[in-house]
Amino acid sequence: MNQGTPRSDTHSAGEATAKPRSDSGARPATGMGAGSDAPPSRRNLGKAILLSLPLLLLTAMMLMGQGGLPKNSLYLIPLIVTFLFTNTLFFLMVYTGRTDRYRAVFFVTMAVGFVITFIANLLEARGSMALSAANVVKGETPFCHMVIPMTLIPAALTRTIIFPGRILGGFADVATMFGIWIGATLTLGRGFCSWGCFFGGLEDGFSRIRRKPLVRKIGEKWTYLPYAVLVAIVVIAALTLSPTYCEWLCPFKTVTEFAAVTSFKVLVQTVMFVSLFAGLVVVLPILTKRRTQCGLFCPMGAFQSFTNKVNAFDVRIDSEKCTDCTRCVNVCPTFSMDDASVSRGGTRISCTKCGKCVDECPKGAISFHVKGTPIRSSTGKARMLFLYPGFVFLAVFGGGMIQGALYRILLLATTGHMIK
Amino acid sequence: MRGIMTKLKSFFGYAWALAALPIVLATFIGLNTWAKGLAEVTGVKISPWYSGGEVERVVPHDGYKTTINKPVFQGLVRERKQGFVQLKWTPNNSQSLPLVIDEEIDLDGDGKMDFGVRLDTRTDEARLNPYSSNVVSVNQVLNLGEERAVRVKLTNPRRLPPTARSQP
Numbered sequence: 001m002n003q004g005t006p007r008s009d010t011h012s013a014g015e016a017t018a019k020p021r022s023d024s025g026a027r028p029a030t031g032m033g034a035g036s037d038a039p040p041s042r043r044n045l046g047k048a049i050l051l052s053l054p055l056l057l058l059t060a061m062m063l064m065g066q067g068g069l070p071k072n073s074l075y076l077i078p079l080i081v082t083f084l085f086t087n088t089l090f091f092l093m094v095y096t097g098r099t100d101r102y103r104a105v106f107f108v109t110m111a112v113g114f115v116i117t118f119i120a121n122l123l124e125a126r127g128s129m130a131l132s133a134a135n136v137v138k139g140e141t142p143f144c145h146m147v148i149p150m151t152l153i154p155a156a157l158t159r160t161i162i163f164p165g166r167i168l169g170g171f172a173d174v175a176t177m178f179g180i181w182i183g184a185t186l187t188l189g190r191g192f193c194s195w196g197c198f199f200g201g202l203e204d205g206f207s208r209i210r211r212k213p214l215v216r217k218i219g220e221k222w223t224y225l226p227y228a229v230l231v232a233i234v235v236i237a238a239l240t241l242s243p244t245y246c247e248w249l250c251p252f253k254t255v256t257e258f259a260a261v262t263s264f265k266v267l268v269q270t271v272m273f274v275s276l277f278a279g280l281v282v283v284l285p286i287l288t289k290r291r292t293q294c295g296l297f298c299p300m301g302a303f304q305s306f307t308n309k310v311n312a313f314d315v316r317i318d319s320e321k322c323t324d325c326t327r328c329v330n331v332c333p334t335f336s337m338d339d340a341s342v343s344r345g346g347t348r349i350s351c352t353k354c355g356k357c358v359d360e361c362p363k364g365a366i367s368f369h370v371k372g373t374p375i376r377s378s379t380g381k382a383r384m385l386f387l388y389p390g391f392v393f394l395a396v397f398g399g400g401m402i403q404g405a406l407y408r409i410l411l412l413a414t415t416g417h418m419i420k
Numbered sequence: 421m422r423g424i425m426t427k428l429k430s431f432f433g434y435a436w437a438l439a440a441l442p443i444v445l446a447t448f449i450g451l452n453t454w455a456k457g458l459a460e461v462t463g464v465k466i467s468p469w470y471s472g473g474e475v476e477r478v479v480p481h482d483g484y485k486t487t488i489n490k491p492v493f494q495g496l497v498r499e500r501k502q503g504f505v506q507l508k509w510t511p512n513n514s515q516s517l518p519l520v521i522d523e524e525i526d527l528d529g530d531g532k533m534d535f536g537v538r539l540d541t542r543t544d545e546a547r548l549n550p551y552s553s554n555v556v557s558v559n560q561v562l563n564l565g566e567e568r569a570v571r572v573k574l575t576n577p578r579r580l581p582p583t584a585r586s587q588p
Contacts, residue, residue: 062448134562136470137506137569155464157496164470167459174466175455182454183447187440238496241469312436372433374426382437389440396448 048095051384055090055391059083062396063403074414078406085109085402086395093387099355099368103394104204107194110398111201115255117404118142121171122257124419130260136164141257142172145181145197147246149230149303150237162241180397187389189308191353193294193301193334195390196397199252200352203293207285207333215287223295223335223350226302233299251276251293294352295334305350313368313386315353316375317345321365328357328366345375353386468492472506472569477529484511486523493576501579504559507537508569517541517568527552537570546570554580 043051063083070076086106093102122129131141143165154162166173184192193200229249236244246253248269254277259266276297284292294301308314317328322342329337336351347357358366367379368386412418447454468474473489486509493503505527511517520540527534536549539561546558556573 058445062445133560134564137472137562138564139466139471154467154496155462158467158494159462159464160467160494161464162467162469165466167464167466168455173455174464175459176451178458179451179454180447183443187443187447241467241494241496312433312440370433370437372429372436374430377430385434385437385440389444392441393444393447396444 042097043095045095048091051094052087052091054388055395056087058392059086059395059399062392063399074407074410075403077410078403081406082399082403086399090387090391090395093391094384098359099383099387100359103194103355103391104208106394106398107201108205108208109201110394110401111198111205113398113401113403113405114198115202116408117401118256120404120408120418125171128260129257131257132260139164139166139170141165143174143177144172144256145177145192146199146250146252146298146300147243148178148181149234149299150243150245153234153238154241157238158241162237163243163246184393185304185307185310187311188353188393189311189313190301190304190349190351191311191313191386191390192304192307193298194352194354195394197294197300198398198401200291200294202252202255203281203285203291204333206282207289207291209286210289213287213289215284218288218290218296218335220335220338223348225296226298226350229297230299230302245299248272249276251279251281253277289331289333290335291333295336295350301334301350301352308349308351312371313353313382314371315347315351315355315358315366316369317342318365318367318375319345320376321363323363323365325362327360327362331356331360353390358383468494472508472571476527483515484509484517484521488525488527491527491574491576493574493579499576499578501576502556503574503576504571505574506569506571508564508567509539509541510567516566521568535572537572539568539570541568544568548572 060083063079063086070079089102089106093099096102119129126135126140135141141164143163147163151161151163154160161167161174163174168175180196181192184196188195194204229245233245233249247259249272251273253270253273258270258273261267261270276293280293280297284290322345324342326339326342329339329342332347333354333356334350334352336348337357338348341348353368355368358368367375368383369375369379370382370385373382408418411420465471468490469492473492476488476490479486479488486507489506489508491503491505493499493501507523507525509517509521519542520538522536522538524533524536526532532551534550534552535555536551537558538547538549539545544561544563546561548555548558550556554575554577556575559571559573560569562569562571
């Protein structure tokens with residue numbers, strides 16, 4: 001690796017310091033991309049189809065569930081569309097060798113699908129997005145993964161979950177969401193943030209609107225803010241026995257549910273939610289081309305970073321191929337690469353394994369990697385070993401949300417109403 | 421020796437990586453079982469600050485019943501100085517609650533009434549008549565559809581100074 005090039009101590013987004021890279025279509029095909037000097041490249045068509053077949057079978061099995069094909073076309077059409085959409089994207093991922101480009105399409109669609117499905121379900125079940133005191137007492141609040149870090153200390157000391165949901169039964173109960181989170185943590189680590197989090201897709205989408213960023217420099221110290229937020233909310237939640245982040249700071253309340261405005265305090269909370277959503281999820285991602293909520297604020301992301309230590313995959317840089325162009329540092333959506341991490345040949349602990357740096361590296365120096373194995377051995381195999389669980393998780397978790405949204409859209413088109 | 425270690429590390433790395441897909445599949449296929457198991461093993465419940473606490477006793481009446489929960493003072497390490505008790509009125513089958521409920525409540529079952537509560541089920545307004553020094557005020561009236569619940573703010577008798585505890 002070239003060590004002579006001085007780098008700035010800030011994260012600068014975009015293409016300001018990057019070397020020009022060639023168009024992927026113009027590159028020669030080099031098989032798996034394993035051990036080659038080129039960036040991700042196309043596979044042989046037959047091999048790509050063969051490698052896509054397992055996902056075809058798995059998604060058919062998982063999306064249909066035990067009930068088989070539904071007879072009602074309002075359910076059948078969304079199922080077929082989701083199935084084709086999922087498998088087309090996976091095939092393209094395998095065939096073109098590009099990960100982030102196709103992951104992002106599914107990820108953003110999942111987030112939009114989640115918002116449509118969630119709001120429609122709420123309106124159908126409760127008649128409103130606003131959460132009343134009666135809903136709290138009846139345990140009618142769906143649990144989400146963002147609450148997990150705040151629940152652990154109170155659960156250990158009081159054996160109770162500080163959330164107005166249900167332990168078992170009902171929509172998104174606590175035990176089910178914990179089960180999904182444990183599965184995701186074991187297999188993906190913080191990869192959950194790019195392959196499972198139904199909120200992350202919103203800002204991922206907004207961060208892709210502009211071709212070039214307007215704000216390029218973001219001080220590295222800001223990347224430690226999520227850890228500070230994590231410590232603060234965990235301590236305050238434990239002391240007050242209430243989910244502080246959900247009550248005061250969650251930007252995604254804006255597009256899911258929020259407490260009914262019945263007092264000045266709730267009004268202030270609502271203003272906080274909307275402001276944080278507008279700032280961190282919409283405006284800053286557009287201006288910086290980064291996932292600013294995930295990279296600069298999200299305490300769940302900070303917490304999930306530590307789980308990167310307990311799964312099999314990471315992203316590594318081959319120091320012999322790296323030319324120190326810092327393109328990876330500039331494009332990483334969650335500020336997970338800096339000079340020090342590149343020098344070490346890897347990412348920071350906050351890497352979400354989105355694959356953007358792998359796609360963007362002009363020298364093909366960055367690859368998915370199986371921990372414990374030599375960096376230069378079988379990068380193509382390591383990528384496929386990660387893609388199967390990663391994409392199956394995304395497809396199963398997000399597939400239902402996309403199906404749900406398509407169902408609501410079809411319902412609207414056929415009956416004029418999105419809710420029954 | 422170094423070569424063996426490298427091979428071993430590779431073997432375990434690939435084994436863990438290969439296990440990832442079955443873990444994802446098992447997560448979703450067995451989700452209901454895992455969730456049930458997790459709930460049973462940990463034995464956790466929803467915080468009483470949200471759920472209203474555990475049921476202490478149920479008092480039957482003509483046409484409806486009153487559910488009195490255990491007072492909630494839960495803190496992280498020790499009980500808090502202030503808390504609440506939740507009362508819930510549920511109509512019997514195919515009946516509705518009386519227009520006005522007027523009830524005397526004995527919280528600790530010692531035979532002495534701790535407070536009286538009068539609830540207007542049309543307006544959801546409640547009036548409290550405290551007979552004990554640790555009963556403070558009506559905290560919340562909750563319209564739960566056919567049911568109504570009231571949370572009455574309490575001070576924790578176990579956290580009061582000894583002089584205050586002895587007062588009637």
